[in-house]
Amino acid sequence: MNLKHTCSRLKNGMHSQPRILIIQPSHYRSRSNLSPYKTGKRALVGLTLPYLAALTPHGWEVQLVDEQMSSIDFEAEADVVAITTWTINSLRAYEIADRFRARGVPVIMGGPHTYFYPEESAEHCDGVGVGEGETIFPVMLGDAIEGRLRKFYRAPRPGELAHLPFPRYDLLDLSKYGLIRTFSVQTSRGCPFRCEFCSERFYLGNDYRYRPVQDVVNEIKSSLARNIFFADSNFAGKPDHTMELMEAFIPLRIRWSTLWPAYLCNNARFMDLAKRSGLLHVNLGIESVDQQTLRELGKKNSMVSQYQSVLRNLREREISYSLNFIFGWDTEPADIFSSTLRFLREEKVPAAYFNILTPHKGTPLYERMLAEDRIIHIDDIGRWPGIHCHIKPKNLTAEELEENVRMLYRKFYNYASMFTRLPLPLNQARIASWMINLSQRKVSRAQVDMESFDDY
Structure with a gap:
């Protein structure tokens, strides 16, 4: 796959800001029913998606998709797709990643699953984040936009937790989370x-x-x-x-x-x-x-x-x-x-x-x-x-x-x-x-x- 397509599209003026689609996959309903589990709503406003949006450098156009509540547009215009994974949703995450990569869109993955299964995850994406995202996520996005993604990005030893950015709840449709x-x-x-x-x-x-x-x-x-x-x-x-x-x-x-x-x-x-x-x-x-x-x-x-x-x-x-x-x-x-x-x-x-x-x-x-x-x-x-x-x-x-x-x-x-x-x-x-x-x-x-x- 040509990872430089994103950089060339930006240089050709297709749009002024790089676009990132950040996805939290659902999990399959069962081994015999490989459809993603859907509820359409949640009681708990999750932290992962809005926090990754907060880690995204200024100047990016960010779209968040929680697949449990909404469908993924596999034809969406995106320069990078980022997928967060637990082992419970890893098989669905791989399917999503494969579909975007088939279109030539660079895919990066992170989350607890990639920490324990980095090599397996690397078979389905262009860059694997291993460890906490504060230091590596912005670097991965920069490398993706320049067409120079490496297979693995390993976070340094966990650091202090002072002055972390606040989650971007403004990017969520909070009406889906009930009164x-x-x-x-x-x-x-x-x-x-x-x-x-x-x-x-x-x-x-x-x-x-x-x-x-x-x-x-x-x-x-x-x-x-x-x-x-x-x-x-x-x-x-x-x-x-x-x-x-x-x-x-x-x-x-x-x-x-x-x-x-x-x-x-x-x-x-x-x-x-x-x-x-x-x-x-x-x-x-x-x-x-x-x-x-x-x-x-x-x-x-x-x-x-x-x-x-x-x-x-x-x-x-x-x-x-x-x-x-x-x-x-x-x-x-x-x-x-x-x-x-x-x-x-x-x-x-x-x-x-x-x-x-x-x-x-x-x-x-x-x-x-x-x-x-x-x-x-x-x-x-x-x-x-x-x-x-x-x-x-x-x-x-x-x-x-x-x-x-x-x-x-x-x-x-x-x-x-x-x-x-x-x-x-x-x-x-x-x-x-x-x-x-x-x-x-x-x-x-x-x-x-x-x-x-x-x-x-």
């Missing part, structure tokens, strides 16, 4: 923990880095948002800084949601401040109700005996919450599924997500399972929506593990369970919990996993 739209804001990158199964610490860096408080406050003010999802791997990786941040939220009068470790909920001062600052919903990765399994996970700060006080502290402050579980650990007892369901019902947990231990490429878990010859369908890991087991469990078959997780979704999100767990009368926290439950009920009936936190 009570929630904006994504990132206050930090990385995580201080070293979970064997987690891949985020590799492409975001092992160090926990956080933005200056005033930068975060200014971004929230600029968006005019009143509902915020803080899209951090761990919002409270440094609790003292988090408390400073929450103090700054109070005059903003926002309602916000996020993720953090469960043990922090036993810190009364921390939780009181979170409530005063507008915390609506928090997601907690407790992973298991079996203490031996928590030891296998290396969760030193997690004690099953503390779960009741953690959840009581949330209920007393009328904070909505959801719990994440992972199944498939070697140390799990035979009754792990029934004991988990019993715990959820007894504690009247408002929302929960049930996951299968997955050996994502690049993680210590992947390397361990590979060495033990326990990975199933290695090329499919993370590629398809739904409940899929990619390991050989020690205590049951892969099919049994999948069916037990489906059972948890069905039983936890049936109407009888929902009316038992979710109290009346409604307040803001309970409305949030009901919204998650109704969404997850649809998910459980379709036997498709949630791939995002759109319903927080």
